[in-house]
Amino acid sequence: MNTEGRRRHAERVREGMREAILDAVEALVRDRGWQETRMADVADAAEVSRQTVYQLFGSREELAQQYVLREADRFLGTVESAVAVHADDPYAAVEAALDAFLTGAADNLMVKAILSGDDLLPLVTTQGLPVIEMARERLIAVIGVHWPFLDAGDVRLFAETVARLAISHATVATGDAAHDISRVLRPFITQVFDGSQR
Structure with missing residues (x-):
């Protein structure tokens, strides 16, 4: 895979993780509301690390x-x-x-x-x-x-x-x-x- 192909692949993986995290937020909001949702809860529900959530979104x-x-x-x-x-x-x-x-x-x-x-x-x-x-x-x-x-x-x-x-x-x-x-x-x-x- 060339450099451009690797870059596009990395972008697709990143976008997939972002969507998985937002899907996790949606499920958590449904189950407990946003006030009761911590970043660690989002990470667990999305099956990613808490660091990944912060890297992709910056803050709660x-x-x-x-x-x-x-x-x-x-x-x-x-x-x-x-x-x-x-x-x-x-x-x-x-x-x-x-x-x-x-x-x-x-x-x-x-x-x-x-x-x-x-x-x-x-x-x-x-x-x-x-x-x-x-x-x-x-x-x-x-x-x-x-x-x-x-x-x-x-x-x-x-x-x-x-x-x-x-x-x-x-x-x-x-x-x-x-x-x-x-x-x-x-x-x-x-x-x-x-x-x-x-």
Whole structure:
């Protein structure tokens, strides 16, 4: 195996260990919650050394952040699919995307842990910038695929606003949030699409 082949192999092994560790976090959060989970517990569940967990994630806080980001990434995949199905109607696309995100959140183990008072909550609220940034960039990308003619500034503002609203409603669910948020955003969507046609 040449140097490039060894490097790629090492990256695959490293990524496999990261996923195994995040899977272990998921199982431990389900069984006991994040507050009661120690790094040694994660290492044991992933069948790696505690040193390996620290080498790959740095700290308990960073491990929690990466777990939250992975779960958010899964939600965003369903959002992208919902937008694609309704790409011919931006209002329906927004409502379907919000519904997909909020429905996924309601059924998600991580969100349930957050709502039960686990100490993951700051990672989507006061320390939630990485999650918001990831959601914003994914939304910008999916909007660009389906509506490339829209103004970049409008798209960025919309994506940031929707990401923040969706995350807020996911952590404190009330009523038909997808419909309510879509209704509030409708005038902006109309303005952006009308402006793009000039």
